[in-house]
Amino acid sequence: MLDMATTHTDVHDETHPDERPAVSAFGTHHEHVVHCQDEETGLKAIIAIYSTALGPALGGTRIYPYAHEDDALADVLNLSQGMAYKAALAGLDFGGGKAVIIGDPDSIKSEALLRAYGRFVQSLGGRYITACDVGTDAGDMDVIAHECDYVVSRTVEHGGSGDPSPMTAYGVFQGMRAAAQHVWGEPSLAGRTVGVEGVGKVGSHLVDYLRADGAEVFISDIHAAASSAVTDRHPEVRALDHDKLLAQRLDIYAPCALGGALNDETVDLISARIICGSANNQLAHDGIEKRLAERDIVYAPDYLVNAGGLIQVSDELDGFNHERARSRVTHIFDATGEVLSHARNAGIPPSIAADRIAEQRIRQLSRLHPSWMGPTWMAGR
Numbered sequence: 001m002l003d004m005a006t007t008h009t010d011v012h013d014e015t016h017p018d019e020r021p022a023v024s025a026f027g028t029h030h031e032h033v034v035h036c037q038d039e040e041t042g043l044k045a046i047i048a049i050y051s052t053a054l055g056p057a058l059g060g061t062r063i064y065p066y067a068h069e070d071d072a073l074a075d076v077l078n079l080s081q082g083m084a085y086k087a088a089l090a091g092l093d094f095g096g097g098k099a100v101i102i103g104d105p106d107s108i109k110s111e112a113l114l115r116a117y118g119r120f121v122q123s124l125g126g127r128y129i130t131a132c133d134v135g136t137d138a139g140d141m142d143v144i145a146h147e148c149d150y151v152v153s154r155t156v157e158h159g160g161s162g163d164p165s166p167m168t169a170y171g172v173f174q175g176m177r178a179a180a181q182h183v184w185g186e187p188s189l190a191g192r193t194v195g196v197e198g199v200g201k202v203g204s205h206l207v208d209y210l211r212a213d214g215a216e217v218f219i220s221d222i223h224a225a226a227s228s229a230v231t232d233r234h235p236e237v238r239a240l241d242h243d244k245l246l247a248q249r250l251d252i253y254a255p256c257a258l259g260g261a262l263n264d265e266t267v268d269l270i271s272a273r274i275i276c277g278s279a280n281n282q283l284a285h286d287g288i289e290k291r292l293a294e295r296d297i298v299y300a301p302d303y304l305v306n307a308g309g310l311i312q313v314s315d316e317l318d319g320f321n322h323e324r325a326r327s328r329v330t331h332i333f334d335a336t337g338e339v340l341s342h343a344r345n346a347g348i349p350p351s352i353a354a355d356r357i358a359e360q361r362i363r364q365l366s367r368l369h370p371s372w373m374g375p376t377w378m379a380g381r
Contacts, residue, residue, distance in 0.1 A: 030048055030049060031052060033048050034048075034124070036120040038117075043101065044103070047128055048098055048099070049095065049096075049127060050080040050084040050096040050097065051096055051362055053365050054084075055093040055094045056094060056126055056127055056129055057084070057094065057097025057128045058094040058097060058129045058314060059129075059130070060098065060130065060131045060134075061098075061117070061136050061144075062075075062076075062100045062133040062134045062135055063103060063109060063136055064135055065102070069102065076098050079098040083303075084362065085358035086304070086310055087307075088358035088362050091331070092314055094129075097128045099128070109135075111143055115143060118146065118147030121147075121151075122148040122150065124150075126149070130150065130151055131151070132164070132313075138153055138163075139155060145158070160316060161315065164309030167311065168205075168278055168312075169202045170326065171311070172206055172276065173209040173210070175276050175333070176210075176252060176254070178332075178334070178337040179252075179274045182298060182336075183273055188214070190214030191214060192215050192216070192252060193216045193250050193251045194210050194253075195220070195245045197219075197242070197245060197253070197256060197257050198221055199220075199221045199229075200223075203221070203257070204229065206256060207237060208234075211234050211236075218239075219245075220242050220245040222242075248271070250271055252276060253270050254275075255282050255302075256277045258279060259281035260284040261279055261284075262275065262282045262288050262292070262299075264288070264291075267291050275297060276305055278306040282302045289350075299349065301351045301354040303354070305336060307329075315328070339357060342357065
């Protein structure tokens, strides 16, 4: 039996990021939070829509074994807000949403569970469009699509755009080039030393772009096989353990693994002049961005530079065109330059500058249509 409880709150957030309340209070700024449960399949999920001021909320579905439901709620609220800012900074006409399914994907994922989840997404009438995330893949999206019209990042065989990881890596590379120009006056990474933390799907492709541009690269990954796959392809790349990578003299540090990589301890160890990577929610807590600024480290906000995958899957709604999507991702270079320049001119950390630019776009367009309420948008695609 499907059971759904909803919470509606105000879409508008007029506070600046440095004044924003703690994570547990983020839900007060979300338009819509949905708790979903299906007893027969064991589905327990939360869908969070931060804003639809720019259009329907777009964001992935994550399956993860959270220890407590409060942890899942905090994660989905953070992630959905990040998706709203990511879409706004990328110039996309989408709002921000995210969903989490509680459980180990290796044990709970089934066709029945995914289809039950798809019915919940369908019940929102297009206000939320789902996609792949941690614990889900394109094949799962195909299953969800049996019950739901609002699904992207499907398999190529079913009209999807394929693996978004290379495009995400390409966007991070463009953000890194913009940061290099901001710091050193030129966008080339030739001769720069870059440490990539995490060489899974995105990080491994980022290494390819870095080596092609002439960067010296060090890598670290908790999975030896992932490191070996990169060093087999690039024998000149050195694999180090986590602590040694942080201690290495670097020009650029690229966190591409789990969130929270930038904490009180790691910030003091990092020697890099630039931090730019694909991992979500890199700042472990409020105040880290100020510590980075105090150390004169230029931080390219994660949700700014890792928007390539979002841009790719959003392009599916126009009938996916690889060259068009890649061209849109290239603009991450310009967007990153704008944020870093604004931060320098205003004397604020880049993460705060990025938040303010995103919030300004959301506020301006929310005056045109305060929230996106129906399926007419999808019908016109």
